[in-house]
Amino acid sequence: MNCLELEKMAVTVRRDILTMICSAGSGHPGGSLSMVELLVATYCTQMHVDPKHPDAPERDRFVLSKGHAAPCYYAVLGELGFFDKAEFKNFRQLHSILQGHPDVKKVPGIDASTGSLGQGVSIAVGMALGAKAAGKNMKVYTILGDGELQEGQVCEACTAAAHYKLDNLTVMIDNNGLQIDGTNDEVMSLGNLHTRFETFGLNVIELPDGNDMQAVVYALALPTIPGKPKCILAHTTKGKGVSFMENQVSWHGRAPSAEELKVALKELGDGKIE
Numbered sequence: 001m002n003c004l005e006l007e008k009m010a011v012t013v014r015r016d017i018l019t020m021i022c023s024a025g026s027g028h029p030g031g032s033l034s035m036v037e038l039l040v041a042t043y044c045t046q047m048h049v050d051p052k053h054p055d056a057p058e059r060d061r062f063v064l065s066k067g068h069a070a071p072c073y074y075a076v077l078g079e080l081g082f083f084d085k086a087e088f089k090n091f092r093q094l095h096s097i098l099q100g101h102p103d104v105k106k107v108p109g110i111d112a113s114t115g116s117l118g119q120g121v122s123i124a125v126g127m128a129l130g131a132k133a134a135g136k137n138m139k140v141y142t143i144l145g146d147g148e149l150q151e152g153q154v155c156e157a158c159t160a161a162a163h164y165k166l167d168n169l170t171v172m173i174d175n176n177g178l179q180i181d182g183t184n185d186e187v188m189s190l191g192n193l194h195t196r197f198e199t200f201g202l203n204v205i206e207l208p209d210g211n212d213m214q215a216v217v218y219a220l221a222l223p224t225i226p227g228k229p230k231c232i233l234a235h236t237t238k239g240k241g242v243s244f245m246e247n248q249v250s251w252h253g254r255a256p257s258a259e260e261l262k263v264a265l266k267e268l269g270d271g272k273i274e
Contacts, residue, residue, distance in 0.1 A: 001044045007213050009044065009079060010036045014241045014268055016075035016088060022261040024092035027100070030251040032072040034176040034211070034236040035143055039076050041216045042141050042172070051081040054108040060138055061111045061127050065120025066145035066174065067101040068253070074098050074107070082109035118151030120144070121171060125157045128169040128229075143172045147179030150188045155200065158229075162201025165227035170220070171202065173231065175210065176238035178249045193233055202231040210234025241268055 001009070013036050021027035043049070047060040064073050071091065078085040083097070090096035097106040101115035111127075114120040124142035131138040148154065161169055173193065181187050190196070197204045205219045210232075219232050238252070239245030242264040256264060 003214050003217060006037075006040055006044055006217065010040050010213060011241075011268055011270070012079060013040060013072065013075040015265055016078065016085075017071040018242070018256060018261055018264050018268075020071050020074065020088045020091040020098075021255045022258065023089055025255050026092055026253075027071055027255055028068045028253045029071070029242075029245060029256065030178065030238040030248070030253075031066060031145055031174065031176065032069045033240045033242065033245065034238045035066075035069055035072055035174040036240065037211050037213050037216045038143055038172050038174060038232070038234055038236075039072055041213060041220055042143075042170075043076055043080060045217055046170075046220050047139070047141065049080075049109070051077075051109065054082055058136065058138060061124070061140045063112045063120045063124040063127070063140070063142040064102055064114050065124070065142050066117065066148055067114035067120065069143075069145070069174075070098070070100060070102050073102055073110070077107070077109040080109075083107065117145070117148040118153035118157075121154055122157040124169060124171070125161045125164075125166065128161065128166040129164050131168055132164070132166065139168050139170070140166075141170045141172065143174055145179070146173060146175045146177065146184055146190060146193070147187065149173070149190055149193070150184075158197065158200040158202060158231075161229040166229045167224045167227055169229040171197075171229060171231045173197075173233045174236055175234060176236045178238045178247070178252065180249075180252045182249055197231045197233065201228070203228040204231045204233055206233045206235075208235055210236040211240050243267060
Protein backbone atom coordinates (compact mmCIF):
# COMPACT_ATOMS: atom_id res chain seq x y z
CA MET A 1 0.00 0.00 0.00
CA ASN A 2 1.27 3.47 -0.84
CA CYS A 3 0.90 6.42 1.51
CA LEU A 4 -2.35 7.67 -0.03
CA GLU A 5 -3.90 4.23 0.32
CA LEU A 6 -2.74 4.04 3.93
CA GLU A 7 -4.28 7.46 4.64
CA LYS A 8 -7.54 6.31 3.04
CA MET A 9 -7.54 3.25 5.30
CA ALA A 10 -6.86 5.50 8.31
CA VAL A 11 -10.05 7.45 7.54
CA THR A 12 -12.04 4.23 7.27
CA VAL A 13 -10.59 2.99 10.56
CA ARG A 14 -11.54 6.25 12.30
CA ARG A 15 -15.09 5.96 10.98
CA ASP A 16 -15.26 2.35 12.20
CA ILE A 17 -13.96 3.34 15.65
CA LEU A 18 -16.59 6.02 16.16
CA THR A 19 -19.43 3.92 14.78
CA MET A 20 -18.52 1.01 17.06
CA ILE A 21 -18.33 3.15 20.18
CA CYS A 22 -21.56 5.03 19.40
CA SER A 23 -23.40 1.76 18.81
CA ALA A 24 -22.14 0.34 22.12
CA GLY A 25 -22.81 3.53 24.04
CA SER A 26 -19.39 3.20 25.69
CA GLY A 27 -15.72 2.99 24.83
CA HIS A 28 -12.58 5.09 24.46
CA PRO A 29 -12.57 7.26 21.33
CA GLY A 30 -9.79 9.74 22.19
CA GLY A 31 -6.89 7.33 22.52
CA SER A 32 -8.21 5.05 19.78
CA LEU A 33 -8.21 7.90 17.27
CA SER A 34 -4.75 9.13 18.25
CA MET A 35 -2.98 5.85 17.43
CA VAL A 36 -4.57 5.10 14.04
CA GLU A 37 -1.53 5.95 11.90
CA LEU A 38 0.78 3.93 14.14
CA LEU A 39 -1.35 0.80 13.90
CA VAL A 40 -2.32 1.06 10.23
CA ALA A 41 1.30 1.60 9.18
CA THR A 42 2.55 -1.24 11.39
CA TYR A 43 0.13 -3.82 10.03
CA CYS A 44 0.18 -2.69 6.41
CA THR A 45 3.88 -1.97 5.88
CA GLN A 46 5.81 -4.06 8.41
CA MET A 47 4.05 -7.08 9.84
CA HIS A 48 4.07 -10.50 8.24
CA VAL A 49 0.59 -11.81 9.05
CA ASP A 50 -2.07 -13.70 7.13
CA PRO A 51 -5.78 -13.12 7.92
CA LYS A 52 -6.52 -16.59 6.53
CA HIS A 53 -4.03 -18.15 8.97
CA PRO A 54 -4.11 -15.89 12.05
CA ASP A 55 -2.33 -18.45 14.23
CA ALA A 56 0.57 -19.19 11.86
CA PRO A 57 3.57 -19.96 14.12
CA GLU A 58 6.03 -17.82 12.16
CA ARG A 59 3.83 -14.70 12.06
CA ASP A 60 4.94 -11.40 13.55
CA ARG A 61 3.21 -10.40 16.80
CA PHE A 62 1.45 -7.25 17.99
CA VAL A 63 0.50 -6.37 21.57
CA LEU A 64 -1.84 -3.48 22.34
CA SER A 65 -0.48 -2.49 25.73
CA LYS A 66 -3.05 0.32 25.99
CA GLY A 67 -5.85 -2.23 25.81
CA HIS A 68 -8.70 0.28 26.22
CA ALA A 69 -7.93 1.48 22.66
CA ALA A 70 -9.30 -1.85 21.38
CA PRO A 71 -11.71 -0.16 18.90
CA CYS A 72 -8.73 0.89 16.79
CA TYR A 73 -7.25 -2.61 16.98
CA TYR A 74 -10.54 -4.22 15.99
CA ALA A 75 -11.08 -1.75 13.16
CA VAL A 76 -7.68 -2.52 11.62
CA LEU A 77 -8.07 -6.30 11.98
CA GLY A 78 -11.59 -6.11 10.54
CA GLU A 79 -10.45 -4.03 7.58
CA LEU A 80 -7.67 -6.55 6.88
CA GLY A 81 -10.14 -9.45 6.90
CA PHE A 82 -9.32 -11.26 10.15
CA PHE A 83 -13.04 -11.41 10.91
CA ASP A 84 -16.33 -10.20 9.44
CA LYS A 85 -16.80 -6.46 9.90
CA ALA A 86 -20.44 -7.19 10.78
CA GLU A 87 -19.03 -7.96 14.24
CA PHE A 88 -18.41 -4.24 14.77
CA LYS A 89 -22.07 -3.71 15.67
CA ASN A 90 -21.64 -6.14 18.59
CA PHE A 91 -18.77 -4.22 20.19
CA ARG A 92 -18.93 -4.37 24.02
CA GLN A 93 -22.08 -6.48 23.95
CA LEU A 94 -22.55 -9.56 26.12
CA HIS A 95 -21.08 -12.69 24.46
CA SER A 96 -19.55 -10.65 21.61
CA ILE A 97 -16.00 -11.52 20.52
CA LEU A 98 -15.24 -7.77 20.55
CA GLN A 99 -15.09 -6.94 24.23
CA GLY A 100 -13.93 -3.64 25.75
CA HIS A 101 -10.37 -4.98 25.89
CA PRO A 102 -8.70 -7.46 23.51
CA ASP A 103 -9.24 -11.16 24.25
CA VAL A 104 -6.79 -13.56 22.62
CA LYS A 105 -9.24 -16.45 23.06
CA LYS A 106 -12.05 -14.79 21.14
CA VAL A 107 -10.70 -12.62 18.33
CA PRO A 108 -8.76 -13.93 15.32
CA GLY A 109 -5.55 -11.93 14.95
CA ILE A 110 -5.23 -10.89 18.60
CA ASP A 111 -1.90 -12.04 20.03
CA ALA A 112 -2.37 -11.11 23.70
CA SER A 113 -5.18 -10.25 26.12
CA THR A 114 -4.47 -6.81 27.58
CA GLY A 115 -6.11 -4.19 29.73
CA SER A 116 -4.11 -3.79 32.92
CA LEU A 117 -1.80 -0.96 31.89
CA GLY A 118 1.91 -1.69 31.89
CA GLN A 119 1.52 -5.42 31.34
CA GLY A 120 1.31 -5.39 27.56
CA VAL A 121 4.86 -4.20 26.99
CA SER A 122 6.09 -6.91 29.37
CA ILE A 123 4.22 -9.50 27.31
CA ALA A 124 5.81 -8.11 24.14
CA VAL A 125 9.28 -8.32 25.68
CA GLY A 126 8.60 -11.94 26.62
CA MET A 127 7.49 -12.74 23.08
CA ALA A 128 10.59 -11.12 21.58
CA LEU A 129 12.88 -12.90 24.04
CA GLY A 130 11.17 -16.21 23.32
CA ALA A 131 11.63 -15.72 19.58
CA LYS A 132 15.33 -14.99 20.08
CA ALA A 133 15.77 -18.07 22.27
CA ALA A 134 14.03 -20.26 19.68
CA GLY A 135 16.00 -18.79 16.80
CA LYS A 136 12.85 -17.53 15.10
CA ASN A 137 12.93 -14.64 12.63
CA MET A 138 9.87 -13.06 14.22
CA LYS A 139 9.28 -9.39 15.01
CA VAL A 140 7.19 -8.03 17.87
CA TYR A 141 5.45 -4.65 17.97
CA THR A 142 3.63 -2.94 20.83
CA ILE A 143 1.85 0.38 21.39
CA LEU A 144 1.75 2.04 24.81
CA GLY A 145 -0.19 5.07 25.95
CA ASP A 146 1.77 7.88 27.58
CA GLY A 147 -0.31 7.80 30.79
CA GLU A 148 0.60 4.12 30.95
CA LEU A 149 4.26 5.08 31.28
CA GLN A 150 3.53 6.02 34.89
CA GLU A 151 3.45 2.27 35.63
CA GLY A 152 6.79 1.09 37.03
CA GLN A 153 6.51 -2.18 35.13
CA VAL A 154 7.16 -0.31 31.88
CA CYS A 155 10.60 0.74 33.12
CA GLU A 156 11.46 -2.84 34.09
CA ALA A 157 10.27 -4.25 30.76
CA CYS A 158 12.23 -1.75 28.67
CA THR A 159 15.38 -2.25 30.75
CA ALA A 160 15.06 -6.00 30.20
CA ALA A 161 14.51 -5.49 26.45
CA ALA A 162 17.78 -3.58 26.20
CA HIS A 163 19.66 -6.04 28.44
CA TYR A 164 18.65 -8.99 26.28
CA LYS A 165 19.41 -7.03 23.07
CA LEU A 166 15.91 -7.50 21.65
CA ASP A 167 16.40 -5.85 18.28
CA ASN A 168 13.32 -7.76 17.09
CA LEU A 169 11.13 -5.51 19.29
CA THR A 170 9.56 -2.16 18.37
CA VAL A 171 7.97 -0.15 21.18
CA MET A 172 5.65 2.67 20.05
CA ILE A 173 4.54 5.44 22.40
CA ASP A 174 1.20 7.12 21.63
CA ASN A 175 2.18 10.41 23.28
CA ASN A 176 -1.05 12.45 23.08
CA GLY A 177 -0.43 14.24 26.39
CA LEU A 178 -3.76 13.38 28.02
CA GLN A 179 -5.09 10.63 30.26
CA ILE A 180 -8.40 9.98 31.97
CA ASP A 181 -7.84 12.44 34.86
CA GLY A 182 -6.25 15.30 32.89
CA THR A 183 -2.92 16.12 31.32
CA ASN A 184 0.03 13.86 32.01
CA ASP A 185 1.84 16.71 33.73
CA GLU A 186 -1.11 17.29 36.07
CA VAL A 187 -1.41 13.62 37.04
CA MET A 188 2.27 12.63 37.14
CA SER A 189 4.89 14.33 35.01
CA LEU A 190 6.74 11.98 32.66
CA GLY A 191 9.74 14.25 32.14
CA ASN A 192 11.81 13.98 28.96
CA LEU A 193 10.59 10.78 27.35
CA HIS A 194 13.27 10.75 24.67
CA THR A 195 16.01 10.81 27.32
CA ARG A 196 14.14 8.30 29.49
CA PHE A 197 13.88 5.63 26.81
CA GLU A 198 17.43 6.24 25.60
CA THR A 199 18.56 5.71 29.20
CA PHE A 200 16.73 2.37 29.23
CA GLY A 201 18.89 1.44 26.23
CA LEU A 202 16.40 1.75 23.36
CA ASN A 203 17.03 3.37 19.99
CA VAL A 204 14.60 6.31 20.14
CA ILE A 205 13.08 7.82 17.01
CA GLU A 206 10.99 10.87 17.88
CA LEU A 207 8.15 11.99 15.62
CA PRO A 208 6.93 15.59 16.13
CA ASP A 209 3.69 14.57 14.36
CA GLY A 210 2.79 10.96 15.03
CA ASN A 211 -0.37 11.35 12.96
CA ASP A 212 1.66 12.06 9.81
CA MET A 213 1.37 8.76 7.95
CA GLN A 214 4.46 9.31 5.82
CA ALA A 215 6.58 10.05 8.90
CA VAL A 216 5.30 6.97 10.71
CA VAL A 217 5.98 4.71 7.71
CA TYR A 218 9.50 6.15 7.43
CA ALA A 219 10.24 5.61 11.13
CA LEU A 220 9.03 2.02 11.05
CA ALA A 221 11.17 1.29 7.99
CA LEU A 222 14.42 2.66 9.43
CA PRO A 223 17.08 -0.04 9.75
CA THR A 224 17.35 -1.69 13.14
CA ILE A 225 20.52 -1.09 15.13
CA PRO A 226 21.88 -4.56 15.96
CA GLY A 227 21.22 -5.43 19.58
CA LYS A 228 18.94 -2.43 20.24
CA PRO A 229 15.15 -2.42 20.55
CA LYS A 230 13.51 0.38 18.58
CA CYS A 231 11.31 2.98 20.27
CA ILE A 232 9.09 5.27 18.21
CA LEU A 233 8.09 8.24 20.35
CA ALA A 234 5.11 9.64 18.45
CA HIS A 235 3.59 12.97 19.50
CA THR A 236 -0.06 12.49 18.56
CA THR A 237 -3.37 14.29 18.97
CA LYS A 238 -6.01 12.75 21.21
CA GLY A 239 -9.28 12.48 19.26
CA LYS A 240 -7.42 13.06 15.97
CA GLY A 241 -9.64 13.72 12.98
CA VAL A 242 -12.71 15.09 14.78
CA SER A 243 -12.47 18.78 15.65
CA PHE A 244 -14.65 18.69 18.77
CA MET A 245 -12.76 15.70 20.16
CA GLU A 246 -9.19 16.82 19.48
CA ASN A 247 -7.11 17.54 22.60
CA GLN A 248 -10.18 17.18 24.82
CA VAL A 249 -9.67 14.98 27.87
CA SER A 250 -13.45 14.61 28.18
CA TRP A 251 -13.35 12.30 25.14
CA HIS A 252 -11.02 9.79 26.79
CA GLY A 253 -13.86 7.42 27.66
CA ARG A 254 -17.10 8.91 26.39
CA ALA A 255 -19.24 7.60 23.54
CA PRO A 256 -20.56 10.04 20.93
CA SER A 257 -24.32 10.44 20.58
CA ALA A 258 -25.99 9.64 17.27
CA GLU A 259 -25.96 13.34 16.37
CA GLU A 260 -22.31 13.75 17.36
CA LEU A 261 -21.45 10.67 15.32
CA LYS A 262 -23.16 12.18 12.29
CA VAL A 263 -21.11 15.37 12.62
CA ALA A 264 -17.87 13.44 13.17
CA LEU A 265 -18.37 11.19 10.14
CA LYS A 266 -19.11 14.22 7.98
CA GLU A 267 -15.85 15.82 9.12
CA LEU A 268 -13.86 12.69 8.38
CA GLY A 269 -15.28 12.25 4.89
CA ASP A 270 -15.20 8.95 3.08
CA GLY A 271 -11.44 8.58 2.59
CA LYS A 272 -11.55 8.63 -1.20
CA ILE A 273 -8.18 9.16 -2.89
CA GLU A 274 -8.26 12.32 -5.01
